[in-house]
Amino acid sequence: MAAATNGMCASPAEEHLRKAIGWAAMDPSGVLSPFNFSRRTNGDDDITLKILYCGICHSDLHTIKNEWGITKYPVVPGHEIVGVVTEVGKNVTKVKTGDKAGIGCVVGSCGSCENCKQDLENYCPKIIFTYGSVYHDGTRTYGGYSNMIVVNEHFVIRFPENMPLDKSAPLLCAGITVYSPMKTFGLNEPGKHLGVVGLGGLGHVAVKFGKAFGMKVTVISSSPNKEKEAIEMLGADAFLLSSNPEKMQAAMGTMDGIINTVSAVHQLMPLIFLLKTHGKMILVGAPEKPLELPVFPLIMAGRILAGSCIGGLKDTQEMIDFAGKHNITADIELIKMDYVNEAIERLAKADVRYRFVIDVANSLSAA
Numbered sequence: 001m002a003a004a005t006n007g008m009c010a011s012p013a014e015e016h017l018r019k020a021i022g023w024a025a026m027d028p029s030g031v032l033s034p035f036n037f038s039r040r041t042n043g044d045d046d047i048t049l050k051i052l053y054c055g056i057c058h059s060d061l062h063t064i065k066n067e068w069g070i071t072k073y074p075v076v077p078g079h080e081i082v083g084v085v086t087e088v089g090k091n092v093t094k095v096k097t098g099d100k101a102g103i104g105c106v107v108g109s110c111g112s113c114e115n116c117k118q119d120l121e122n123y124c125p126k127i128i129f130t131y132g133s134v135y136h137d138g139t140r141t142y143g144g145y146s147n148m149i150v151v152n153e154h155f156v157i158r159f160p161e162n163m164p165l166d167k168s169a170p171l172l173c174a175g176i177t178v179y180s181p182m183k184t185f186g187l188n189e190p191g192k193h194l195g196v197v198g199l200g201g202l203g204h205v206a207v208k209f210g211k212a213f214g215m216k217v218t219v220i221s222s223s224p225n226k227e228k229e230a231i232e233m234l235g236a237d238a239f240l241l242s243s244n245p246e247k248m249q250a251a252m253g254t255m256d257g258i259i260n261t262v263s264a265v266h267q268l269m270p271l272i273f274l275l276k277t278h279g280k281m282i283l284v285g286a287p288e289k290p291l292e293l294p295v296f297p298l299i300m301a302g303r304i305l306a307g308s309c310i311g312g313l314k315d316t317q318e319m320i321d322f323a324g325k326h327n328i329t330a331d332i333e334l335i336k337m338d339y340v341n342e343a344i345e346r347l348a349k350a351d352v353r354y355r356f357v358i359d360v361a362n363s364l365s366a367a
């Protein structure tokens with residue numbers, strides 16, 4: 001329950017009873033700085049997580065700079081959260097104190113709509129995101145660039161023992177965001193040809209899942225210097241430089257599906273042409289402006305264009321278990337909390353291989 005109930009709007013530091021610290025952006029400059037706030041006490045269905053690691057997703061960048069025009073400040077970003085359970089409510093069965101656990105992009109949903117009933121909490125009209133949403137009690141949600149978090153157990157993910165927590169944190173957004181559409185749209189079948197556009201945080205794990213599913217994977221990128229690492233380090237079968245018209249032409253009509261993770265406005269036409277008849281391109285990248293939609297290349301081969309938003313909790317657990325079994329983790333650069341602003345600027349320039357992860361527990365100290 002919120003600490004202040006007299007109708008006055010309490011400050012973030014006082015609205016709940018438990019003190020918390022984190023880093024927040026206060027305005028569209030997106031610059032993060034130390035921030036004192038508070039978390040609710042652990043309810044009967046809640047768990048409290050001491051945060052160990054948190055990945056930096058490009059959505060954090062879009063949000064802190066208000067690129068989507070919907071940000072409410074202050075915002076504590078971070079939705080690739082792993083940590084250790086420090087408290088469980090009396091109804092909790094999923095985890096126990098001392099367990100390693102994760103929290104992704106969603107911390108609440110209505111639980112009773114058509115989507116929630118089909119384990120698609122990610123499409124619930126009343127979805128509550130891990131940061132920047134309003135929780136059931138009327139207070140704002142704050143994310144994982146912080147020392148601890150309290151969450152209803154439904155939204156907690158268990159981690160197999162063998163998984164390194166720092167490298168696994170990015171799976172909670174980047175991983176599920178590519179795994180879920182691959183499963184939903186049948187782009188997980190051995191022998192099928194998958195294209196991955198944009199080799200960043202999402203893209204590089206899409207390559208790894210594609211290979212684990214037994215697919216042929218081609219990376220389509222605008223950066224020639226990513227060719228060697230895509231093939232030698234990530235295991236892609238082929239690399240297409242999007243600025244090379246001959247190569248793009250030669251690859252026309254060869255792909256069963258494409259996962260498009262590009263974070264900025266770009267041309268869809270050359271990508272759609274890569275698809276076979278009835279091939280599907282799934283847009284997961286979320287540029288701040290609309291993309292131009294060329295209709296003829298869709299019509300002429302019955303091609304399909306779709307979008308996808310993260311994934312439900314059941315699929316997220318399945319994805320983590322699959323990743324544990326196939327040793328899939330993210331390639332990361334582990335950073336300290338006070339490096340976060342530099343990391344965000346580097347992320348904006350695609351200067352990271354392939355995900356920044358904040359070593360929260362070892363580097364976040366009281367402001």
Ligand SMILES: NC(=O)c1ccc[n+]([C@@H]2O[C@H](COP(=O)([O-])OP(=O)(O)OC[C@H]3O[C@@H](n4cnc5c(N)ncnc54)[C@H](O)[C@@H]3O)[C@@H](O)[C@H]2O)c1
Nearest residue numbers: 058059198199200201202262263264284285286309310350
């Ligand atoms: N749909 C969802 O549920 C969901 C979930 C997570 C992230 N996202 C979005 O997906 C996008 C990617 O996220 P990320 O964390 O992987 O980001 P990232 O920065 O790690 O990767 C983005 C990649 O796109 C490439 N890129 C940027 N501009 C490009 C251009 N004009 N042409 C070609 N390539 C270009 C970059 O080089 C980089 O490799 C972001 O927009 C993010 O907000 C969506």
Ligand SMILES: [Zn+2]
Nearest residue numbers: 057059173174
């Ligand atoms: Zn994300």
Ligand SMILES: [Zn+2]
Nearest residue numbers: 110113116124
């Ligand atoms: Zn719902």
